[in-house]
Amino acid sequence: MGNWERLVWNQRDVLFAGFAVTIEVCVIAFLSAVIGGLVLCLVRLYVAPLRFVAVVLIEFFRDTPIFVQLMWVAYVWPEVFGFPNDFFTAGWLALALQSSGYLAETFRAGIESLPRGQLEAAFSAGMSPVQTFRRVVIPQVVLSSAPSIVNQFTVIVKSSTLISVITVPDLMSQSQKLVNVWYEPIEILTATAALYILFVFLISLAGKLIADRVRQRFGLAAS
């Protein structure tokens, strides 16, 4: 179909520009979510007076649907908190908040499932709690929760399609622009869908391969 060439291939610059924005938003959101999730998790577990606050935040970020959170962050926060000032920031911020809730729970499960013997061995060797945490706990938690962490990244990518609603020029938004210009949705939307599916698939695959490789190196069974 010549339409493919005309509508998709010739417009690839437009689509790739959108794709670049999507990747940018997702990477920033992901890194923020990892840090945010870690902070929330540690506060929840180890900072007793703030425990309740952390739990409430974690639950709120996890349970609120991403679309609702996005609208709330994009339209209510600027008035109440003074930021975010642009929709790009609102986009990655909302994505990051939602995922930080999930990751906080993932990290907590990882930390709590670590056998106590690991800590006892470290303390017996004279390691301080901070050292133990850095050298014994975190590496193992990262290793065991790697699949969940990679999965969160795919969730972020899939949810990022919604930021087109608050006019961030991501891949979804660019393809919708093209549809509005050319009035021929079939090829454009199918190509966009295929791009997203392929991208998410490859991330999952890459994540699984890397995880298996790393586990092999450490002599653990492939998951």
Place this chain on the structure above:
Amino acid sequence: MSDALKQSLDLSMFWEYRAILWQGLIFNVLVFQFAASVALSVGLGAALLRVNRFLPARIVGTLHVELFRNAPDYIMLVWVHFVLPLLIGLVIQRRVEFHPFISAVIALGFVYSGYFAEAFRAGIQTIPQGNLDAGRAFGMSERLILWRITLPQVVRRMLPEALNLFISLFKATTIVSLIAVPDLMYNVSMVIQQEMRPLPLYTGAALTYFLIIFALSSTARAFSERWRQKILA
């Protein structure tokens, strides 16, 4: 800032429109119900294909799962609503349009069929081979074994995960407003257009969903804990 804070927490506006918003929520529940049925049945079918003896069946099943599991809800929603009718129209040489509700049910149902298929497949593969051998030794047909031995056990084991997927699906129904299904968020945006006061409405929507989902997931978590203990006893 505190003025805006006061305004957004002034939920009287939200309360004032509660009738319309409640109707919107009903739509979310309706979409959820139908999409969940689609997701369960199609997902079970795909899972059975993936564990079938024949390679072509397994390939079809895997393609289905990878296609839908990796697809963003929103793009699938848009595609089903705008592209699928055109494709069908091309084939039957007539103009076809989907009612937004139908598009929503199909799109979300199929996306989640991918997740359910994976959960079912994982469950099926943990049934000990011995259970099936015993069934075969007694002369039970493969169909009988599937329905009387495999599936009852799969359902019992997968119930916690299925509950989580259902809650996810319910959260996902919030996007159907984007193809004009009159759900809660759609009605919220209608009211905002009228009243020009987004703060209390978006905040109210966020709180409403938070409370509902929080109640649902807490119940699901408590139930799953007791269920797991019962099943693994």
Place this chain on the structure above:
Amino acid sequence: MSDVPRIRIADVHKSYGPLEVLRGVSFDVHRGSVVSVIGASGSGKRTLLRCVNYLDPPNSGEIYIEGEPLGSRIDARGGRKPRSLAEINVMRRELGVVFQQFNLWPHMTVLGNVIEAPIRVRKLPRKDAIAYGEDCLRRVRLIDKKDEYPARLSGGQQQRAAIARALAMRPKAMMFDEATSSLDPELTDEVLSVMRELAMDGTTMIVVTHEMSFAREVSDRVIFLHAGIIEEEGAPAQVFDAPKSDRLRQFLSKYRK
């Protein structure tokens, strides 16, 4: 005793890939007799049992149940046709199997396990299935546990339940695949005594086992399998007390108490 053996195993060969596990095994099991199969691990005795009810069909050779070949049948025109899975399933009803791992279905009660196949496969009415099922449970002395779930029973109780489950189908023969091997020593006796009673009652049995004293006491014939073929066979007294082959002597010496 009828002329046609209840089970005839005729020149069965079985390979898994390049590995030939059974290299031509033949013997008959007559009605009411108990045949024990002994041998080291790797001798193929477990595979043999799985071939008899076509859980793993033999590569060549045939199994006959009261003269009927399991793998094929004569059609209306007198030609030989392979049996479909449905037809094989019909014949499987006549062979009761007791597995080493019990393989009770965990989501059904003991009684549920016992009546499942009679109702679904033999299409018995529920009342009749329950009545006979409870008889079988009484026979294995497990009737008081009929409404329990398998997970709450001891290993010995589970295996007795599995025996009742197989009996409830009224099979022509019972096959025991190392029925006591995964039980703690204290629990094997209760299962062996049930098996002994079945033998006394005239049940046709093929017993693959490590329990030499049991085999000696209860069998009519003992078959010693080594590397996929029958190395020696005969009456228990002869096989155990006067073994002819060296390998059998070596094998038995490991079990001398």
